[in-house]
Amino acid sequence: MLQYRAEFDATVMFSTGGGLHAQGFKVDVPHADPTEAQIAALFVAACRLSDVERVELRHVRVLAEPHLGIPAVEAAPRRWVELSHVITEGLITLPGLPAPEFAPHLTREASRAVYAPGTEFAIDLITMVGNTGTYLDSPFHRYPDGTDLAGLPLERLADLPAVVVRTAGSGVRTVDVDALEGLEVAGRAVLLHTGGDVHWATPQYVVDAPHLSGAGAQWLVDHGAALVGIDAANIDAMTSAGERPAHTLLLAAGIPIVEHLTGLAELPPTGARFTAAPPRVSAFGTFPVRAYASVPAVEPHDHLRSGGWLPTSGG
Structure with a gap:
């Protein structure tokens, strides 16, 4: 090891x-x-x-x-938490972007003429923009000379220690420096639990959506965050002026962004391990991911005794 x-x-x-x-x-x-x-x-x-x-x-x-002088120990049991939305045909992720279209390339019926008797397959076709469902932005999404999806190292995407910044239910729409100060974020996935996902796939989802401030993004860059994710329509405020300071600062620093997360209420403030890995597509900046986390499999009464976090089912 x-x-x-x-x-x-x-x-x-x-x-x-x-x-x-x-x-x-x-x-x-x-x-x-x-x-x-x-x-x-x-x-x-x-x-x-x-x-x-x-x-x-x-x-x-x-x-x-x-590692020297550390005896091998059995890994503590962990449970898995889904953090991605399901992509369905016709799904509108953001108004103005096309919905995914599904079509058969080879139907099961047609495949029977190709394979041995009793053997059949379905090969399907999906047409969609990269910004569909829960997706990851690489630096190439913002900068022509930035690292594309194929160039992102797995160390930036997989099994990252996670820090959850929880503003859901507070009425706060802008995650600013005051919500981040005091957190250990260096080398970690910083996940912004705003509760914005409660309006997923409805017109309300993009109305005054929660977001990260430019100052907050700069703070995360300065303190060495490895990845930043949010459970809302955009990590930036979706202003008519088109300014995107969080994208600009984070991607310039090589920090991937994951947007449209869900299920962050199920994660503790610390202790989870986060993964969001897209396919290795060259000259491409954004693509859907299966985002998920593993968390310690601790019984609820243990959390109660310690006065700590309890998993919930809502934002």
Whole structure:
């Protein structure tokens, strides 16, 4: 079993004046492809630094090392939580985008002439835009030179430790910095549970939909989030001016975005592992995903005794 460490030199400038230099510093990182923002955030946290204005990294390299001195233990039981909407023929994900169309390429009846007696198959055709159902945006969606779906490393998409930011039921429509401060997001999937999915596939879904602010997006970039997801129509406010600061900032930093999630009420604030992997399509920016999470399989009375999170069925 491998663990990953980033080794680097660092210069830290403080807002109160002065600076700090480090050489050959190492921090544990969650996967083999961390961004410099993630490494910087982990470095600041490891050193418990405050009033940091800027961190500059040099000579960064990621090392894969075996876990030492840790005995093998049986994995704790976990349960699975579906976080994707079902794609059906005629589904309207967003007004103005075409609905998916299903058609047979080879029917079961026609296949009987092709295969041996008693053997039949169905091969079906689906026509749809990439922005259908629950989908993932890669940097190529926003930037022509950004990483496309085929280029995204699995470390950015699969088995990410998740942090759930819960504003559902609060009346808050904009997830801003105040909802994020104090959270450990470096190397994690940050999932915004706004409750917007309650209006899925209805005209109300896009009316004053919950979203992430530009300042919130910048905070997530600065603190090294690995992926950001939301259970609403768009991670940005859908203004008539067409401004999309969250997409612009997150995708420029190489942080994938998952929109139109559902079921986030079933996840604890921390402890879940999140996956949302699209097909490896080249020169393509957005595609539906089967988003899901695994969570510790703990009996409800254990949550009650600890005073912690309880799974619910609604947003």
